[in-house]
Amino acid sequence: MKTLSKLAPTAVLSALRDFMRVEAAGGILLMAAAAAALLVANSPFADGYFAAKASYIGPLTLSYWINDGLMALFFLLVGLEIKREFIEGQLSTASSRILPALAAGGGVAVPAIVYLLIAGGDPALARGWAIPAATDIAFALGILALLGSRAPVSLKVLLTAIAVIDDLVAVAIIAVFFTEDLSLLPLGIGIAGVIFLAVLNRSGVRSLWIYGLIGLGVWAAVLLSGVHATLAGVAVALTIPLSPAARRNADAVTTKAVEDVSPLHRLEHGLHPWIAFGVIPLFGFFNAGVALGGMSPASLASPLPLGIALGLVVGKQIGIFGAIFAAVRAGLAPLPEGASWMQIYGLSLLCGIGFTMSLFIGGLAFPDPATLDMVRIGVLSGSIVAALAGYVVLRFAKDRTALH
Structure with missing residues (x-):
C-alpha cells in the first residue's frame, strides 16, 4: 500500500505551510509576551506579577x-x-533525515561543550549543560516570517526539520537527566495507560475522546511518579493514530480530507492555534519576567x-553551520534548494534562539x-x-539564484 505522503503530497505540503504560518505568528506573539514580562517585572506592577505566579489554584x-499542566x-x-x-513529513525518508539530524546533533553537542567550558568548573552549575541545546521553533520561524521572501522556503523547511529533531533530543534529555525520586506504582500505572492506548491504536479505535480521557489519567500518574509530567504528553502523542483506515480515492485527497480521516491530523490541527497563541505566550509571560534592579x-x-548565552x-x-558544511562537502546531503551559504549561516544563528525549551530545561x-533568574x-x-x-545576516544575504 502506498504511503499517505505519496498519495497526497499537495496535502502534506499544505499542512506544512499551515504549520509554519501558525508557528511564525505564534512566535511573534511570544516575542511580545516575553517583552511584556520583562516590562511588568521591572515596573510598579512587579509585586502583583510575582504574587500571581506564586498564588495557589487548588493544590x-x-x-x-502552567509549567507542568x-x-x-x-x-x-x-x-x-x-x-x-x-x-509522512520532511523526515519520512532516510535521505531527508541526514542533514537535519547532523545539524541538530552539532547544535546540541557544541553548545553543551561551550557551556561546560565556561560554567562547568562549578559542579553545582554543570547540570545546566542542556539549557542552550534547544531551539525555539516558534520564535525562529517568527523571525523568518518578518523576512518574507528573503528567506527561501527550503530554509524554513530545514529549520523546521532541525527543530523537530532538536525537540526529540530535548525530550530524551528531560527523561534521562531530570527524573528523580521515582515512585514505581504511579509510574507503572502511567506505562500501563500508554500501552493500553497503543493497543487501542492497533485495534483501530479512532475516537479522540477516548485517547484524551486515558491520556489525562496517564498525565496524572506520571505527575505522581517523579517523572516530569510533560513527558506524558509526548508518550500519549505517539499512540494517536496517524494512518487513516481507508486511504482510497487518493487523487481526491486534500488537506481537509486528510484531517477528517486522521485522528492525529485532527488533534494537531485543533491544538496548534491554542498552543501557539495561548499556552506558549502564557508560558513565556510567566517565565521570562526577571527583576533587573538588584x-x-x-x-x-x-x-x-x-x-x-x-x-x-x-x-x-558553530555546531549547526559546521555540521551542515561538513555534510555537504562530504557529499552526504545537498545544500537546501536555492539557499546560499550565507543564508545557512543566518539559519544557524537563528537556531540559537532557545527561549521556550531552554527556559523549561533551566527550570x-x-x-x-x-x-x-540567572x-x-x-x-x-x-x-x-x-x-x-540571524535577522541581519538573512536580511542582507542573497540566495543562490541571485548570486549567478
Whole structure:
C-alpha cells in the first residue's frame, strides 16, 4: 500500500505551510509576551506579577499549573509533530533525515561543550549543560516570517526539520537527566495507560475522546511518579493514530480530507492555534519576567548566564553551520534548494534562539528562584543576540539564484 505522503503530497505540503504560518505568528506573539514580562517585572506592577505566579489554584500554584499542566499540552503537540514528520513529513525518508539530524546533533553537542567550558568548573552549575541545546521553533520561524521572501522556503523547511529533531533530543534529555525520586506504582500505572492506548491504536479505535480521557489519567500518574509530567504528553502523542483506515480515492485527497480521516491530523490541527497563541505566550509571560534592579554587570557576566548565552550564540552557530558544511562537502546531503551559504549561516544563528525549551530545561535544572533568574538572563540575552544577528545576516544575504 502506498504511503499517505505519496498519495497526497499537495496535502502534506499544505499542512506544512499551515504549520509554519501558525508557528511564525505564534512566535511573534511570544516575542511580545516575553517583552511584556520583562516590562511588568521591572515596573510598579512587579509585586502583583510575582504574587500571581506564586498564588495557589487548588493544590498547585499558577506557575506549576502552567509549567507542568499546560506545557504537557505543548509536549503533546511536539510529540504529534515528531510522529507526523517522521512518518509522512520532511523526515519520512532516510535521505531527508541526514542533514537535519547532523545539524541538530552539532547544535546540541557544541553548545553543551561551550557551556561546560565556561560554567562547568562549578559542579553545582554543570547540570545546566542542556539549557542552550534547544531551539525555539516558534520564535525562529517568527523571525523568518518578518523576512518574507528573503528567506527561501527550503530554509524554513530545514529549520523546521532541525527543530523537530532538536525537540526529540530535548525530550530524551528531560527523561534521562531530570527524573528523580521515582515512585514505581504511579509510574507503572502511567506505562500501563500508554500501552493500553497503543493497543487501542492497533485495534483501530479512532475516537479522540477516548485517547484524551486515558491520556489525562496517564498525565496524572506520571505527575505522581517523579517523572516530569510533560513527558506524558509526548508518550500519549505517539499512540494517536496517524494512518487513516481507508486511504482510497487518493487523487481526491486534500488537506481537509486528510484531517477528517486522521485522528492525529485532527488533534494537531485543533491544538496548534491554542498552543501557539495561548499556552506558549502564557508560558513565556510567566517565565521570562526577571527583576533587573538588584543585578550588577558582574553578576550578569557570571559563569551561569554567560555560559548559557555563549552556548546559544556561539555554540549553536558553530555546531549547526559546521555540521551542515561538513555534510555537504562530504557529499552526504545537498545544500537546501536555492539557499546560499550565507543564508545557512543566518539559519544557524537563528537556531540559537532557545527561549521556550531552554527556559523549561533551566527550570528543571535550577529550581532555586535566585539561580533561575540567572538562567533567564542567560536565555533571554543569548536568544535576543541570536535573533538580531540571524535577522541581519538573512536580511542582507542573497540566495543562490541571485548570486549567478
